[in-house]
Amino acid sequence: MSNVNIKRLVENIRSGTNVYTPLVELVVNSIQAIDEKKSDKGVVDIQIKRDGQEDLIEGLRGVDGFIVSDNGIGFTQLNRDSFDELYTEQKKSDGGKGFGRFTCLKYFDRMNVSSIFAEGHELRERKFRMGLDKDIIVDEELRPISEGEVGSVVEIAGIKSVKFPDKGIDTISRVLVERLLPYFVDADKPCPRVVIRDEGSTTAPVSLNDYLGKDSSQIIEMPVQNGAFSISANGEDKSFQVRVFKFYSPRAARSKVSLVAHRREVTDVALQTYVPEFADEFFEPIPGDEAGKGRNFVIKAYVFGDYLNDNVSLERGEFRFQTESDLLSGISQSQIEQQAAEIAQSAVGAEIAERKQRKQARITEYVSTQAPWHRTLSNEVDFSSLPMRPSNQDIELHFQRKKFEKEQVTRAQVAAILQAEDEADLDKKISEVMESISETSKNDLIHYVSMRKCVLDIFSKALEADDDGRHKSEGEVHDIIMQRKKDSDEIDFDAHNLWMLDERLNFSAYISSEKPINKANGDRTDITIFNNRVAFRGENEASNPITIFEFKKPQRDDFANPSSKDDPVQQIVRYVNQIRDGKFKTPKNRDILVNTNTPFYGYVVCDLTKKVADWLEREKDFTPMPDGLGWFRWFGNINLYIEVLSWTKLLRDAEMRNKIFFSKLGIE
Structure with a gap:
């Protein structure tokens, strides 16, 4: 009589098992019982118990349990006592843990055993059920019988809250074959016949053995040149x-x-964890049949070894070594799986190689058409971990990770050089680091120039009239250059495109776009820029240049009317005077530093219709530029220089300044 807290034991069964685990356990026990009997005509019969209503799609009731019968040695006194002992060592040589039967009670309410066995020249019948309290064996009956077939029948029934995931016999059979395949392919120990059917069915049962071993079977072993490997x-x-x-x-x-x-x-x-090209099924055409016909298949690699036998968990649902890294034993599960994946890859090498080529072509296309700044880095990066069909985002994120890793290495090298005391190899180390920095900077520059090309293409499109002859508003064009109602305290320094107006504006200290300076209802220009202090070559005096822009909608010229309140030239002049008078601070209460020598630059961007040109020449006293696409004037009394530029000139000049870079990248 045993004394085990069975309920507590079952509750403490760890993860790694599932609802198929009890069925696999019973089938393995039956195979071992047949091996112990040394019978070459062994049969394991699995019957599916069903309950509930039929599924409307499959026409099958759900699985409620199983009856597993065999013609093995039966529950002899030795086997019975072993069943009644927790952690018995009777089947230790076959990998027995003395625990598997308890998984039956984790997923099913009851387990009943009926067995006929030989004792000397007599037959005996033993019946019992597995207890749920303190005793493992309860309600045991033992009696002599005159005739009967030696073997065992074990029933598990009353499935618990976790429903059995499959209903069809073919599906259940397939799962069992996969889980028990090592038994079916063991040349040293031929597997007995294993069949499965519905309880009470009169139709022929499905033979699990027929899933493999023949050319027409659903499972075929593939030859591999070297299926062995070792790990230290x-x-x-x-x-x-x-x-x-x-x-x-x-x-x-x-x-x-x-x-x-x-x-x-x-x-x-999944093999795709280690080789992404395993994500899809494979296709095998049927020889001599119509083109395009054949069978799909997947690959499954089984790994065997004493190390696995010695480290399997009690429930056989996991191993006692770590999944990713194991500092104690030195071998992890992922190491073993990685090696096995490489062997599996060799079995279908041609197809995997073709899939890798298609992936590489996809990456090459992305780099050449959308991310030329990664061209140099692409020759150094390993793309094997990318999905089989990577998206643009997958590729770009991979590049960014590799770029970051490379930059970290470079930073570490720089730190090492700065701290090094031995100067013997200093020149060589500096040269290597500078080359690395140069490559990284080159990639960033290519990216930056390519984005400029995109901006100019969008800007050019924005200047075109639509089908109804209407042009974009100045606000829509404005947003391309810099977002309205924003300042440089709210957006990153590289989140604007002021380089279209003047390259020097990239280094401005403060920018305000359609935002009043220090007044909720104050005057506001389209863009006001306060530059960093610079030293002018002529007088070599520190100054603080301020630049102001006014944009007007393409083809708009009503601001040149005598009664207009939108005179952009006058707006710039008025704003300059207000700044010179010290009326404004930035929104963060920073002083706008000006003096009598502070240079002011004003730009008006509009379309130079004849009306606007006449207005500039006759009323505003502006001078035309040589190319005829702009006008300028110097207001000496307030140190203000104003240019009136056409949208066409703004675009053309920006394109001209960047043309050489576009040409070098081949993105003209």
């Missing part, structure tokens, strides 16, 4: 063996690598 653990090499199989008609299944302990699948992981 604490100075000792651990050996592993990989066998690779094709699984035809995979449905929703994916290619996987499975780790096996004592001929049972313990864990599996």
Whole structure:
């Protein structure tokens, strides 16, 4: 009589098991019972117990349990006592943990056992059920019988809250074959016949053995040149063996690598985790048949080894070493799976190589058409971890990660040089670091110039009239150059395109765009820029140049009317005088430093219609530029220089300044 808190034990069963685990456990026990009997005509019969209403789609009721019968040695007194002992060592040589039967009670309400066994020349029948309280065996009956077939029948029924995921016999059979495949392919121990059917069914059962072993089978082993590998653990090499199989008609299944302990699948992981090109199924055409016909299949690699046998968990749902890294033992699950994935890759090498080429072509296209600044980096980056069909975002994020890693290495090298005391190899180290910095900077510059090309293309399109002859408003064009109602305290310095107006404006200290300076209702120009202090070459005196812009809608010229209140020239003059009089501070209460020598620059961007040109020449006393696309005037009394530029000139000049860069990149 046992004394085990069965309920508590079952509750403490860790993750790694699932609702198939009890069924696999019963089938393995039956196979071992047949092996113990040394019968070459062993049969394991699985019956599916069903309950509930039929599914409207599949026409099948749900699975409520299983009855597993075999013609093995039966529950002899030795086997019975082993069943009644927690952590029994009876099947230790076969990898037995003395625990598997308890997983039955984790997923099913009851487990009943009926067995006929031989004792000397007599037959005996033993019946019992597995207890749910303190005793493992309860309600035991033992009696002699005159005739009967030696073997066992084990029933598990009353499925608990976790529903059985599958209903069809074919699906259940396929899962069992995958989980028990090592038994079916073991040349040293031929597997008995295993069949499955619905309880009480008169139709022929499905044979799990028929899933493999023949050319027409659903599972075929694939030859591999070298299926063995070893990994060092604490100075000792651990050996592993990989066998690779094709699984035809995979449905929703994916290619996987499975780790096996004592001929049972313990864990599996998608092969695409290590080789992304395994994401899709494979296709095998039928020889001599019509073009395009054939069978789809996935790959499954099974890994065997004493290291796995020795480290499987009690529940056989996981291993006792770490998944990612194991400093204690030196071998991790991912290391084993990675090696197995490479062997599986060799089994379908031609198709994998073709998929990798297509991925590389996709990456090359992205770099050449959308991200030329990554051209140099693309020759150094390993893309093997990218998905089989990477999106633009996948590729770009991969580049950014690699770029960051490279920059971190460069920073570490610079820090090492600055701290080094030995100057013997200093010149060489500096040269190597500078070359690395140069490559990184080159990529950034290519990116920056390419984005300028995009901005100018958009700006050019914005200046065109629509189908109804209407032009964009000045606000829409304005936003391309810089967002309205923003200042440089609210946006990054590189989030504007002021380089279109003047390259020097990229280094401005403060920018205000359609935002009143220090007054909620004060005057506001389209863009006001306060530059950093610079030294002019002529007088070499510190100054603080301020630049003001006014934009007018393309083709608009009503501001040149005598009664207009939108005179852009007068607006700039008035704003300059207000700044010179010290009436304004920035929104963060920073002083706008000006004096009598502070230079002011004013720009008006509009279309130079004849009306505007006449207005500038006759009323505003402006001088035309040589190209005829702009006008200028110097207001000496307030130190203000104003240019009136056409939108065409703004675009043309920006394109001209950047043309050489576009040409060098081949993006003209």
